[in-house]
Amino acid sequence: MIDPAAETPPAERLITHLRHVDLAVPDYERQLEFYTSTWKLKAETTDSGLAFLAAEGSPEQYSVRLRRSDDKRLDLIAFGAASPADVDAMAERLGRAGVQLVSEPGPVLTPGGGYGFRFFDNDGRTVEVSCDVAVRQHRRIEEGESVPVKLSHVVINSPNPEQTVAFYQRHLGFALSDTLMHPRLGSMMWFLRTNTFHHSLAIARGPHVALHHASFEMRGLDEYMRGTGRLLRAGVEKIWGPGRHLAGNNTFSYFLDPHGNTIEYTTELEELAEDTWHPHLYDFSDPEVTDQWGTANPMNELIAGKSFNDPDKGVFVAPPV
Structure with missing residues (x-):
């Protein structure tokens, strides 16, 4: 059996890694309590109805973002790129292909800053690609730590x-x-x-x-x-x-x-x-x-x-x- 997806010619790889997943949640306080006290992420930055939760062993500024909302939804998935040139090249490539951009390349306004843009994938999910995000001060997870x-x-x-x-x-x-x-x-x-x-x-x-x-x-x-x-x-x-x-x-x-x-x-x-x-x-x-x-x-x-x-x-x- 041949999988048709396996026959798709790939583009040049400009994405380097996965950064974070952002969730909108109606019961914000309950979710924040769960992801910090039970799941063991660390609340690095919180604002009114917005929380940026880091994995303690990761250099990423945050691994999960929670946002208070009337609707439960996946806000976005974020990936990293190596350089502003790669971010620009990817945005240009997507635009030429008719992919709908949510935002043009520019400053990232979330913790750690950086340079990036957003677009909708074919199913309508918001995807973010960014580079030059400040590295978070993280630590080595020790033996026995279940975080x-x-x-x-x-x-x-x-x-x-x-x-x-x-x-x-x-x-x-x-x-x-x-x-x-x-x-x-x-x-x-x-x-x-x-x-x-x-x-x-x-x-x-x-x-x-x-x-x-x-x-x-x-x-x-x-x-x-x-x-x-x-x-x-x-x-x-x-x-x-x-x-x-x-x-x-x-x-x-x-x-x-x-x-x-x-x-x-x-x-x-x-x-x-x-x-x-x-x-x-x-x-x-x-x-x-x-x-x-x-x-x-x-x-x-x-x-x-x-x-x-x-x-x-x-x-x-x-x-x-």
């Missing part, structure tokens, strides 16, 4: 996943690492990379545009399991895990935040030798594909339904901040 080191990857739902995969390959230079398929359902999830890590973005087939999950890297297996256990003791709803995926070879424990967004603790995401890597097509009806260890609850329709999330109310509507 996130960094934002690992973001997975999004699309009702048109083949087109969405092709968009990120053709316009942004993402490369396909692996694909998950099902004998009856066809291709269901595509893992895309923009550096040597197996994926920083993945596209899942879903009934509507929405966030599938955001994943946070832990220091190691012990810290990952300690974090998983800490959330279980706190009564946070776990929907899947702990286990280890085959695609990416990373561990997984999926939980729901207070607004029903799926978030994940993970560790040991695979780094690839890009010159020799060939994408796999994995059949996720095989239990070894979804969980090599066999320790997680079986993947079923309930788990899949939780990850569909609510339809995103921010489609083709740029966030106000």
Whole structure:
């Protein structure tokens, strides 16, 4: 079986890495309490109804932004670039291709500053690309600390996943690492990379545009399991895990935040030798594909339904901040 997304010629790669994921939430205080006290991100900057939450091991100014809003939505996904010249080149390339820009390249007005721009992807999500953001003073996470080191990857739902995969390959230079398929359902999830890590973005087939999950890297297996256990003791709803995926070879424990967004603790995401890597097509009806260890609850329709999330109310509507 040939995946049509694998045939899309990629653009020149100008994106270097994933920066942060921004969420709009109606119950702002409850979400802020959860992401700081329970999930263990650090509130570096807070304003009236706006919080910038950092992973303590990351040089990024923040990994999650929370914004008070009447509507639950994914405000944006942010990626890094190496230089203002690369930011300008990407904005020009997208504009020539007819992609709708939300803002032209210019100063970034969030913590750390920098230079960047925003645009809508083919499904209407807002995406930001920036460079020259000030490096945050971060620290080494010590043995036994069950706090996130960094934002690992973001997975999004699309009702048109083949087109969405092709968009990120053709316009942004993402490369396909692996694909998950099902004998009856066809291709269901595509893992895309923009550096040597197996994926920083993945596209899942879903009934509507929405966030599938955001994943946070832990220091190691012990810290990952300690974090998983800490959330279980706190009564946070776990929907899947702990286990280890085959695609990416990373561990997984999926939980729901207070607004029903799926978030994940993970560790040991695979780094690839890009010159020799060939994408796999994995059949996720095989239990070894979804969980090599066999320790997680079986993947079923309930788990899949939780990850569909609510339809995103921010489609083709740029966030106000």
